[in-house]
Amino acid sequence: MRPANEVDCTQAIDDVLQIFGGKWPFLVVQQLFKGPQRFNQLRRNLDTVSSKALSEVLRNLEQNDIVLRTVYPTNPVSVEYSLTNKGQDFQSTLVEMGMWRKRWAQ
Numbered sequence: 071m072r073p074a075n076e077v078d079c080t081q082a083i084d085d086v087l088q089i090f091g092g093k094w095p096f097l098v099v100q101q102l103f104k105g106p107q108r109f110n111q112l113r114r115n116l117d118t119v120s121s122k123a124l125s126e127v128l129r130n131l132e133q134n135d136i137v138l139r140t141v142y143p144t145n146p147v148s149v150e151y152s153l154t155n156k157g158q159d160f161q162s163t164l165v166e167m168g169m170w171r172k173r174w175a176q
Contacts, residue, residue: 089134094119094127096164099136099153103161106140106152136160 090096094116101107101115113124128151131137136157142148 094123095131098127099157099160102151102153106150108148108150
């Protein structure tokens with residue numbers, strides 16, 4: 071039988087990977103820490119991401135309440151992406167990950 075904290079950690083890792091698994095979700099969230107952006111702004115800032123991959127990542131992040139998609143009734147319609155409170159809260163986790171990397175980088 072595993073200790074309770076090991077089970078909790080495993081579940082937490084599984085949950086985070088369901089949302090942030092892959093290369094692009096972390097990078098999209100990192101871009102949105104700078105402020106709200108439109109799709110093409112994100113695509114330019116992440117110049118190697120395809121439109122299809124970016125759309126899928128944004129949809130997944132929106133479904134998991136990390137990203138808010140706001141549609142403005144302009145002509146043509148404009149859509150802006152921003153972080154929800156839940157998404158903004160993840161910044162401290164990324165900062166900790168960066169500090170860990172810096173501490174242990176070869």
